Amino acid sequence: MPRVEFWQGNKAIAMGGIAAGCRFYGGYPITPSTEVAEVMAEELPLVGGKFIQMEDEIAGIAAAIGAALTGVKAMTATSGPGFSLKQENLGYAYMAEIPLVVVDVMRGGPSTGLPTKVSQADVMQARWGTHGDHGTIAYAPSSVQDSFDLTVKAFNMSERFRQPVLIMTDEVVGHMREKIVVPDSVETVDRKRPSVPADQFVPYKADDDDVPPMAAFGDGYRWHVTGLTSNDWGFPTNNASDIDKKATRIIRKVDRFRDEIVEYSCESLEDAEILVVSYGSVSRSALRAVRELRAKGVKVGHFRPITLWPFPDKELRSLPSNVKKVIVPELNAGQMVLEVERVMGGVAEVISKTLINGELFKPAQIAAAVEEVA
Amino acid sequence: MPREDVMEWLRSQFMPHIWCPGCGHGIVMHALLRALSDLQKDPTKTVISSGIGCSSRLPGYVNACTLHTTHGRSLAFATGVKLANPELTVVDVMGDGDCSAIGGNHFIHACRRNIGITAIVMNNNIYGMTGGQASPTTPHGAYASTTPYGAIDPAFDLCKLAIGAGATYVARATIAQPQLCETLIKKAIQNDGFSVVEIVTHCHTQFGRKNKRSRPLDNFNFFKDHSVMKAKADTMSPEELEGKIVIGELHNVKGEEYTHRYQQLIERVRG
Numbered sequence: 001m002p003r004v005e006f007w008q009g010n011k012a013i014a015m016g017g018i019a020a021g022c023r024f025y026g027g028y029p030i031t032p033s034t035e036v037a038e039v040m041a042e043e044l045p046l047v048g049g050k051f052i053q054m055e056d057e058i059a060g061i062a063a064a065i066g067a068a069l070t071g072v073k074a075m076t077a078t079s080g081p082g083f084s085l086k087q088e089n090l091g092y093a094y095m096a097e098i099p100l101v102v103v104d105v106m107r108g109g110p111s112t113g114l115p116t117k118v119s120q121a122d123v124m125q126a127r128w129g130t131h132g133d134h135g136t137i138a139y140a141p142s143s144v145q146d147s148f149d150l151t152v153k154a155f156n157m158s159e160r161f162r163q164p165v166l167i168m169t170d171e172v173v174g175h176m177r178e179k180i181v182v183p184d185s186v187e188t189v190d191r192k193r194p195s196v197p198a199d200q201f202v203p204y205k206a207d208d209d210d211v212p213p214m215a216a217f218g219d220g221y222r223w224h225v226t227g228l229t230s231n232d233w234g235f236p237t238n239n240a241s242d243i244d245k246k247a248t249r250i251i252r253k254v255d256r257f258r259d260e261i262v263e264y265s266c267e268s269l270e271d272a273e274i275l276v277v278s279y280g281s282v283s284r285s286a287l288r289a290v291r292e293l294r295a296k297g298v299k300v301g302h303f304r305p306i307t308l309w310p311f312p313d314k315e316l317r318s319l320p321s322n323v324k325k326v327i328v329p330e331l332n333a334g335q336m337v338l339e340v341e342r343v344m345g346g347v348a349e350v351i352s353k354t355l356i357n358g359e360l361f362k363p364a365q366i367a368a369a370v371e372e373v374a
Numbered sequence: 375m376p377r378e379d380v381m382e383w384l385r386s387q388f389m390p391h392i393w394c395p396g397c398g399h400g401i402v403m404h405a406l407l408r409a410l411s412d413l414q415k416d417p418t419k420t421v422i423s424s425g426i427g428c429s430s431r432l433p434g435y436v437n438a439c440t441l442h443t444t445h446g447r448s449l450a451f452a453t454g455v456k457l458a459n460p461e462l463t464v465v466d467v468m469g470d471g472d473c474s475a476i477g478g479n480h481f482i483h484a485c486r487r488n489i490g491i492t493a494i495v496m497n498n499n500i501y502g503m504t505g506g507q508a509s510p511t512t513p514h515g516a517y518a519s520t521t522p523y524g525a526i527d528p529a530f531d532l533c534k535l536a537i538g539a540g541a542t543y544v545a546r547a548t549i550a551q552p553q554l555c556e557t558l559i560k561k562a563i564q565n566d567g568f569s570v571v572e573i574v575t576h577c578h579t580q581f582g583r584k585n586k587r588s589r590p591l592d593n594f595n596f597f598k599d600h601s602v603m604k605a606k607a608d609t610m611s612p613e614e615l616e617g618k619i620v621i622g623e624l625h626n627v628k629g630e631e632y633t634h635r636y637q638q639l640i641e642r643v644r645g
Contacts, residue, residue, distance in 0.1 A: 024458050045640045050457050055483040059450035062443065062480075066423075066454025069441065070462070074454070092444050198418070217439040218459050220418050224385075224434055226442035235388055235434060 016151030071216030135254025272301030396590030398575030446477025506580030
């Protein structure tokens with residue numbers, strides 16, 4: 001029987017991870033993500049998993065990558081400054097194609113910024129934070145239920161595409177408590193394993209889906225893993241065609257399946273002339289505002305990207321053409337609005353509403369922004 | 375030429391290696407492979423990890439499960455590997471910059487945990503791959519491209535650092551004693567806990583040419599002339615030990631290994 005619980009968002013992330021099969025957590029304490037580590041420290045040994053508090057953020061993700069290489073599902077969680085530190089080995093995991101879930105509970109920045117206050121200012125860092133190009137999959141939960149469900153999805157996607165997947169949650173969603181329905185079990189995906197004999201194993205030779213099967217250290221295969229650009233053997237290369245093959249594949253393996261990855265939700269779009277685009281905690285305020293305005297007869301709708309990356313651009317573009325104005329409220333100085341501009345620019349007027357004082361938008365503030373242009 | 379039984383452990387298809395002719399790193403690799411072979415380790419259950427630098431290219435040539443990570447971070451990766459699957463033999467090879475500069479924090483914490491990993495530090499007193507910059511083990515007064523007037527920083531004693539931080543097996547040799555390297559590496563791998571073997575080697579290309587040891591043989595002879603076995607060193611005064619390299623087994627104590635402790639924790643909480 002699915003059970004009803006009253007959980008915090010960060011706890012739902014940890015429990016979602018365990019439900020998805022996560023059996024290793026490497027991390028470092030940081031507000032406002034620490035509860036993920038605390039729940040993992042308590043729960044993982046109970047299911048035979050391993051938790052380790054490492055000496056810093058960099059080591060936390062490094063240990064998780066090391067564990068993932070032994071065939072285990074692994075995760076790490078952090079916030080703001082820690083997300084900056086993790087970029088180094090996040091890049092390693094994209095390059096070496098390591099399944100991994102990385103959680104960022106966003107707080108105000110730059111630097112130490114606002115450890116206890118909400119922000120959405122890491123969403124571009126999620127896409128472009130580490131040096132070099134790669135495909136990105138990032139989810140933005142807006143409720144405790146989402147925190148659980150999207151963490152399960154993040155694990156499944158990381159296993160399927162053999163790369164890190166990000167949960168870009170925020171301090172409000174991470175720390176609030178609300179009702180959640182916890183399923184008895186969830187659908188899980190496991191990484192493809194090599195089927196060839198050990199002497200025929202070419203560790204980075206991709207299948208038709210651009211994803212190479214992944215052996216585990218200790219299961220009979222011998223293979224090399226490196227952060228250097230490598231050929232199919234996983235060995236460093238300076239050959240331009242080998243470089244191109246690897247560099248384009250780690251982008252293409254996400255791009256070509258974006259239709260299966262992209263998620264969004266929408267409300268009251270039919271006759272909407274004004275559209276509010278928001279994600280994470282802000283979408284809670286925005287939905288309240290939209291519903292109240294609808295009750296007053298304002299033709300306003302809401303669109304929420306659930307995957308920030310890949311951004312649901314095609315889906316946003318195909319919305320009803322009577323939308324004339326798009327309002328994008330964000331807890332940053334205007335980041336995802338750049339994506340909305342890319343999609344809707346020239347079709348509708350795109351208006352950025354920013355809030356960077358550590359507070360969450362109140363529904364009335366979003367309603368006022370809509371009424372201003374209605 | 376490598377001993378015949380270690381050929382099974384070599385990825386000769388990826389040779390020639392990137393090391394300069396006369397580099398000491400090959401002596402370390404050969405000693406490591408002889409140790410693994412003599413201990414009858416299974417290459418599919420052996421993980422060789424490394425960071426970044428000349429020394430860290432070693433795993434690429436070893437036909438086992440090999441993990442070339444980011445600069446200084448290899449012990450953190452290796453910790454995840456070992457904790458997730460304690461049945462694996464994990465050997466981490468590092469350079470002096472890797473171990474004691476960018477990776478210094480990971481190094482002391484791996485020592486503190488006493489996790490069952492063998493760290494081999496190939497100390498050539500310089501950043502070789504990037505062109506000869508000073509490292510934390512560049513001797514006081516030595517020349518490097520970033521110490522054109524001589525180094526004013528004191529150098530780290532890596533073994534003292536490891537002992538102080540809690541490693542249970544700590545030893546040192548130089549590449550002028552290949553047999554000792556092999557013996558110490560073997561004992562380090564057999565230790566059920568965190569082991570550190572510092573192997574003093576040379577970079578004649580980057581360090582030697584600036585410090586009057588430009589030929590490989592100059593370095594080999596320097597190491598031979600300056601090495602003192604631990605037993606003898608214990609009878610010498612600090613003045614007599616000035617400039618000497620103390621070799622042999624420096625520290626060997628019992629301590630509970632980290633992954634065993636975690637397994638006990640799991641059993642305790644699961645009841």
